[in-house]
Amino acid sequence: MIFGDKIELVPATLEDKQRVYEWCFHSETTKSHSGLLDYPENPVSTREEFFEGYVDYFFTGAEPENGRGFLISFEGEPVGFISYCSFHLKPQIAELDIWMNSEANCGKGFGVDTINSLSMYLNKNLNIREFIMRPSARNARAIKAYRKAGFEITDKSPSDYLLEEYIPIYGVGDYGEGGDLLLVKQMTDAGDRL
Numbered sequence: 309m310i311f312g313d314k315i316e317l318v319p320a321t322l323e324d325k326q327r328v329y330e331w332c333f334h335s336e337t338t339k340s341h342s343g344l345l346d347y348p349e350n351p352v353s354t355r356e357e358f359f360e361g362y363v364d365y366f367f368t369g370a371e372p373e374n375g376r377g378f379l380i381s382f383e384g385e386p387v388g389f390i391s392y393c394s395f396h397l398k399p400q401i402a403e404l405d406i407w408m409n410s411e412a413n414c415g416k417g418f419g420v421d422t423i424n425s426l427s428m429y430l431n432k433n434l435n436i437r438e439f440i441m442r443p444s445a446r447n448a449r450a451i452k453a454y455r456k457a458g459f460e461i462t463d464k465s466p467s468d469y470l471l472e473e474y475i476p477i478y479g480v481g482d483y484g485e486g487g488d489l490l491l492v493k494q495m496t497d498a499g500d501r502l
Contacts, residue, residue, distance in 0.1 A: 314416075316382075317426060318378060328389045333358065337407055338352060341444060366393075375393035375394060380406075380418060380422050388408035388419070388422070392404050392426065394434075396478055400438060402430055402434075404423060420457045428495075462490050465490075
């Protein structure tokens, strides 16, 4: 378990996979990042698509060098999910993805605490030095939270971070060419931001 100031990060299990999918793609927070009405370029994923992308090691911990998912818990209750993945990135880089399970859990500082706690943990335990996040350029609430967590908007290209073989797959992002923002947080090996 990883402890933040407000939250605890509990390693997700295979039994959590279905509800994590529902929180992302079938909750009131879905409209913030996916769906034909506001995000036609990023339609709601089917269960099969989500399970194909979030392979089992995100829920078993079998390949921590490639990625892992955690339930975000506040006072013993799950409030969201965060994951990191590195399989597609150059060494010492991880991509973070986070979502809350309801609007009631947004705007309470859970996201910032979660991102900071996980990035400190990964820096210390897996020697991750740089973190990226790629929200829609239209998702002002997410961008504001990520910046509070120490991320900065960069004009670098995703290809600067991706392994060459993954550029054709992930280079454009979920929102199409120019539809997302690339935010970066760099850390020293002592866990401090550069």
